[in-house]
Amino acid sequence: MKPNRRVVITGIGVRAPGGGGAKNFWNLLTAGRTATRRISFFDAGPFRSQVAGEVDFDAQAEGLTPRQIRRMDRAAQFAVVCTRDAVEDSGLELDRVEPHRIGVSLGSAVAAATSLEAEYLVLFDSGRTREMDTRHLTPHMFDHMVPSVMAAEVAWTVGAEGPVTMVSDGCTSGLDAIGHALHLIEDGVVDVMAAGATDTPISPIVLACFDAIKATTSYNDEPATASRPFDRSRNGFVLAEGCAMFVLEEYEHARRRNAEIYAEVTGYATRLNAFHMTGLKPDGREMAEAIRTALAQSRLDPSDVDYVNAHGSGTRQNDLHETAAVKASLGEHARRVPISSIKSMVGHSLGAIGSIEVAACALALRYSVIPPTANLRLPDPQCDLDYVPRVAREATLDTVLTIGSGFGGFQSAMVLRQPGGRAA
Template sequence: MSRRAVITGIGAVAPGGVGRQAYWDLLSSGRTATRDISLFDAGKFRSRVAAECDFDPVAAGLSAQEIRRMDRAAQFAVVAAREAIEDSGIDTTAGDPGRTGVSIGSAVGCTTGLEDEYVVLSDNGKNWLVDHSYGVPHLYGYMVPSTLAAEVAWQAYAQGPVALISTGCTSGLDAVAHGVQLIEEGTCDIVIAGATDAPLSPITAACFDAIKATTPNNDDNAAGASRPFDGRRDGFVLGEGAAVMVIEEAGAARRRGAQIYAEVAGFASRSNAYHMTGLKADGREMAEAIGVALDRARLDATDIGYINAHGSGTKQNDRHETAAFKRSLGQHAYDIPISSIKSMIGHSLGAIGSLEVAACALALRHQVVPPTANLSVPDPKCDLDYVPVTARDHRMDHVLSVGSGFGGFQSAMILSRPGVGSGREAA
């Protein structure tokens, strides 16, 4: 009998609200969390807006030692993991700790801590040879991205496989998928999976300014700066945050009476082997990932009731993605409600995929499609149902979430509502 993986707990640290409920309230209301950058002086940058988390580590329950030890991204991950474990009702200290694993995604690791320490060690960039004695005791941990996963493992008493997945902007999707694989292959019974990134720093802003990927739309209302699929869009808005989920073997979860948000029914990834930032217009690689995910879930295109789009808000991505949906789903692509939550919470790089998986699980729970905020002048070349401005009540049993990242990474994941049955059960 095949093993199946289900989501039984969700934790979130997101722009607009810390915690799962605050996150869903933001998404379902169509509010945006994008604003002028306050975490550093962005006055000299081309793009000066972002989606920041109003995060107080003390209020979030972190100790003084944890705050001193952990980079902002690690703090996000630990707080989200604690909420997810509590939400699941599972006792990770019971049973065999070797059967509990961790899979955390991140695109840029401890960027904030590293940049802050470089500024101190180099005396604001004056010294080429830095004085290491000015560094914080845990500077080495900032250099090693796997410390993010290790921090979560310590919280969960996990002694099974612990991994840091870094595949750019698909890291969050891919980390959840890795956790699912550990369940399905029998290596783990519980996996704490998700992703975190806190990239809002001068170095990140400068990098995206250089390639003109982020919006220069600073003069208008910052809340309207992220405009996926809108004809006025001019680049994406950076964000930050984390989402972490408890993934369990389905039978064990049901036996203990756990709440189940969704089953992870299918996943696939592809690469275009083409260009670091460029995308082919036909969307073939994303379409292939969607097709394989459908096959693994044993579902048809017509089974998909909602698509959580990558929807970064760049012309290249939005049109590439629209082509991929048409290529993989055929005529049914025109009938599926689609939305981009990046319109509300920005693009948190590696973290966004896990935030989107969490949003899909919550959408299934509430039977509500989050909207694409700021979509008022549709791009005629993006002619699908991109659910503008207002959330929509909608019956759905299976949802698709996709990601597209620098390096040509394309990932697709299908979540199914518990109790509806799927093609996998017929096998």
């Protein structure tokens, strides 16, 4: 029989567009400010989409050594820094936990794509030659080629000798990595998990891939308002980078050390539509099933949901799919529950965004505030739910649902609740 073990979030670390740290992140969201801008990392002039959610990040100022900076891809650097923040925030003294009772679950959609592209340009002399010159091969190429190295970096940071896993299933990676951590603690395998996701995909090759399928926005002259989920004028998502890491603990483990608890993770489910690599069925059936299952695990009814953190990428296909899924899973309550998309403010950081959205949900529960959907001025009549346009909303929150959708057909849902608020 599965042990009755509850899982709580006791520490949060965030690096997102608009400012470092969870406090700056939350201040940006509740102010309804956007952090999307024209790309500054490289010349984006040749591309259809030239805007992104960039993170202002100084690795040395963040405490990374020159060797770490040289060895680690930017996404790994984000993960290590956010993990340090989460551990400090949790107040957890790692040396008091048996190393084999600590695990890591890290998500990423494109892993070290930024470093790989940079190194390939060196090896092929920026395309001037068709022959690779191995004399210029970096000794750290293996670290960039193998995504699991990123999870190992996090494991070294926390001294984890328990299960260490890399989760990479597109834009639901962040939710799914936390879901995997949830199950390991519930099953009694570990007591503590460093879990979350990181992605730094703002590079020419990634931008070109999304350009090819016209998934990203072309509002290059309006970068601050380019991300427009559920708005009639939206024409694609804004690519972004970022990371959120958490300390997840078994509830009694956290209670014994009098830890402050942000939220309890009470349910998680993921489904696949087995339909199309980038297409979505308009009825949202698989996402609806993931939502129902996550609520059932939490022993909750649809009417118990106080807020839905939407995937809300800003593509017409996703907005209609998600609206249908919420209606199908929550029934009449779908028309009463507030829903919003923080991608309107921080963009879409692929695999990382699911964990960044979990951070937003945990903070919403703590401060009783619902972040808005910025830039929502012309509501799509086919998206006829309460999407909290432009201005944050104070609300009594006990239960929050966050949902994600990813290329390949992945659909995931997670339920977070106030600590101690679990149904009997």
